Amino acid sequence: MNYFDHAATTPMRPEVLEAMTPYFLEQYGNPSSIHGVGRKARAALDASRRTLATWIGATPNEIVFTSGGTESDNYALFGAAYANRHKGKHVITTKIEHHAVLHAMGQLEREGFDVTYLDVDESGAISVAALKDALRDDTILVSVMYGNNEVGTIQPIADIGTLLADRDTLFHTDAVQALGTEAIDVHALGVDLLSASAHKVNGPTGIGFLFIKTGVKLATRSFGGQQERKRRAGTENVPGAVGFSRAAELVIAERNERVTAYREMADTLLHTLDELGVEYEVNGANRLPHIVNLYLPGIELEPFLIMMDMRGCAISSGSACTAGTIEPSHVLTAMYGQSDRTKQSVRISFGLGNTVDDVTRLAERLHEVVSTFMNGVR
Template identity: 50%
Template structure:
């Protein structure tokens, strides 16, 4: 049976050139970058060289990048690190209701530690408006965290406008850019952002490695303690192979960015056109912003079929997709993102996220739409 992987928003296949770079490191580099002998110095050069390459690609200074174990740690370091460093100035934090759980659960923990968090709503297209942020700012606001692009519906947030508001008030601004990296051009030197989170496995790099941009003017407290690595901001022996793979993946993503945008738009158009043919224009709804969005994430509701049924049927057809729902005790709970968008209940309970990238073809888009149509027709006949 032919299999089709359409869950790139969750994790992407490792690019062959990335895998090759990582294998070379694992075979040839085994020193500890904190050691002073020749093996340690070689390891240090590899880590710093990778940092230099990644920094050049996102437009920041190398010493402003902290390597982490991935997006979740980067988000946690940003929130806990910034909050702890500024707790004497205030204890109010602003975020949105559609953030990744790495941010939302960190905010929940901060609330238990005595901080107050404002969770801003979004509109029906998944966007937060800068004026909402302005109205939420208080004299004791110390941190604002808003994602660059949503991982479930792909909606892009107005981070430049929000960042300008934060800078005006002297508030630290964190952006979770895990989904945006590789899909949007990022030039940190031109953005009003103090902290930005990245992860390698969303750009055809390895799982288990990421980075946090920390503006050189900003001081954050570490959340891991031990060694003095990463300029005392993140203790722990560096994941050399992962870091080298991350840098290589970022280079490839930057080279492919202009062509990727056009390619993603083409795959999206072909998929949605095929759905109209196979399912019917009035029988599905695309969730998210129509233009301010990542092209490779297509969140679609099929009101005639609940999310779990569609997921299982597509899986049996060899097609891997996802929902934004959380699984609890064997059943799916509605997506917190779609709930925050106030979608009708039939859209909320029937949403599927299709996300594509390296290796996907136009034929796969058409075949997936065909399979969706077959599943829905089969369900209709049972009624």
């Protein structure tokens, strides 16, 4: 099987599993325990937090471990909204956020907050001028994702950071898809809150973090023990944290090489499709290098994905969360309106283990399957 769905999740690297294993089998202590076994677990947790902080230019106290991107997004949004509701009830986000943000925003609306959803252009980008226009005296929070998980479009995060710098408005970015390829410095970007998830960067599932800038207060969403400086109760996931930090070290060491490899893969894919005469258009521009979203006019999505799977190629229709139901993508709908394009587009996402030769074969399989639709021979 050739796996081209790394935006959904990634295989864990053997180095990561190796780093984690002792924390299941030998150093299994609870970091809150006084004894030596507990202290070793605490030391590992602290070291992991330091590595992850360095990754994004933060300090260790600014990193709160969570169970993944969804929890980080929810904590950021509800935590910021409820900590600041005495100042206002207006929140701004975009129409193309991951459901972890969009559905949390829907709930905030039901709880009395007023949410503005910014449009995107055909490239999938928001306009900073439109964001500026949407700001109100009672705007307490802006949440704009770093790079989109379906089409890969990168948003002007640093420009938004500059726009918000002098305001009493918190700025959250969901960087879950971006951290594997983009060099991110939270202070240079001017963000107050940033979400991350390990399983998108060849780390384990079930661990993520929320960066919370020093001085930013979030309403508590989780009650129990005093872990994570009272910000997230519950015994810490030490093996997960160790695995996440090992994965981050490998990202840092290999990022440039990976970016170059993914760009070459994307070029090879499009070039081979051109050579084979496949009709397509790329959805999105200024993209994260690992994501290529293709409009293939005339295909029917679900059978298309199944036929690709039968040919040994795992690709997807966009976000895995909507893939079970295959509704038209909310991201493509925001970009192109209700059109065939929103129902006839597939996402290919590269990752470790993919080679340029695999990508050439993928393009050949895409050609075969597209042809069956064009010739009506299914």
